[in-house]
Amino acid sequence: LRQGLSIVLTAVVLDCFLKEKNMTGIVTAIVAFYIHDSSIVISLMYFVILVLFSKIIVSKKFNIPVVTVSILIFSVLIIPYILGKFPSLITLFASKYYYIVNAINWSSFSLYRSMLFLIPILPFYGSVKRSDSLIIRGTYLLCLINVVFNGFASANYVLFGRLSYYFYVPFILFISENIYLIKRPLKRYLYYIIYMSYSVFFFINMYALGNYGNLFPYKIG
The missing domain is CATH 1.10.220 (Annexin V; domain 1)
Structure with a gap:
């Protein structure tokens, strides 16, 4: 919580x-x-x-x-x-190298499932490409990077620890702040529903069901 x-x-x-x-x-x-x-x-x-x-x-x-x-x-x-x-970065990476390698090996299939997260941000590609704002373009790039990181859930947690949670901040904030870029009203309202469904799905899995791995970047155990 x-x-x-x-x-x-x-x-x-x-x-x-x-x-x-x-x-x-x-x-x-x-x-x-x-x-x-x-x-x-x-x-x-x-x-x-x-x-x-x-x-x-x-x-x-x-x-x-x-x-x-x-x-x-x-x-x-x-x-x-x-x-x-972080008392010793050398000790940190030396002790967790084995877990990082194994995490990447077993989580390859999760990379494909993580591609589901491309669905909420793909409609913005055309608008972002035409935008002159570095903030919008940069945040969109963070969203794409986040999708890849989700595919290696446990490796992401080993590398970034609890900070891996925060990769979702630009992802969620970008969508909520830039829905206005979708010009057609019907398409925009439909996208609101998709976005809210994604948010509910995220929090139910993360907190109620404790599904910290695979689709999400946080892994326990």
């Missing part, structure tokens, strides 16, 4: 940053961190990416202190997290 709440709040953080509501995004990120500590890493990553894309304008007088304070806050929160969770 804590992980699910932090996923939702992380999506809100990204949405705030996209709309240049920086302070709201920072406060939400801190709340998400205290619900589940792994959320701070992905929030920081989104923030840095958006700054690099100049989506967050740092030249404005109001935004200079906001960006400075937010970086300090993120630094204070993220350093203890890294020190606590």
Whole structure:
């Protein structure tokens, strides 16, 4: 439940940053961190990416202190997290190499099943191709990468741990934010139904049934 709440709040953080509501995004990120500590890493990553894309304008007088304070806050929160969770990267990868190889071997069939997740995002391909927005194109690329990662569910968990949950944030947020790109009303309403069905299916499998592997990137055991 804590992980699910932090996923939702992380999506809100990204949405705030996209709309240049920086302070709201920072406060939400801190709340998400205290619900589940792994959320701070992905929030920081989104923030840095958006700054690099100049989506967050740092030249404005109001935004200079906001960006400075937010970086300090993120630094204070993220350093203890890294020190606590990753004491030795060499030890981490050496001890889990065997599991990574085996995970890739047994999960090949899951790659085909993960292609089901192409269905919700394929209708956007034409609109994304015509778009000049780097944010839209970049997020769409993340969605495609996510589909591939889903095919190697346990390998994804071994490599990224609990952070693998957050690959769904750009996937779900992209769909909800860009449904307007589908011009025909009937097709758009039909797509709303598909999107909501996908969301319900995701949470039922993830939390109610405990199906953490195969179709989803989280694997236990």
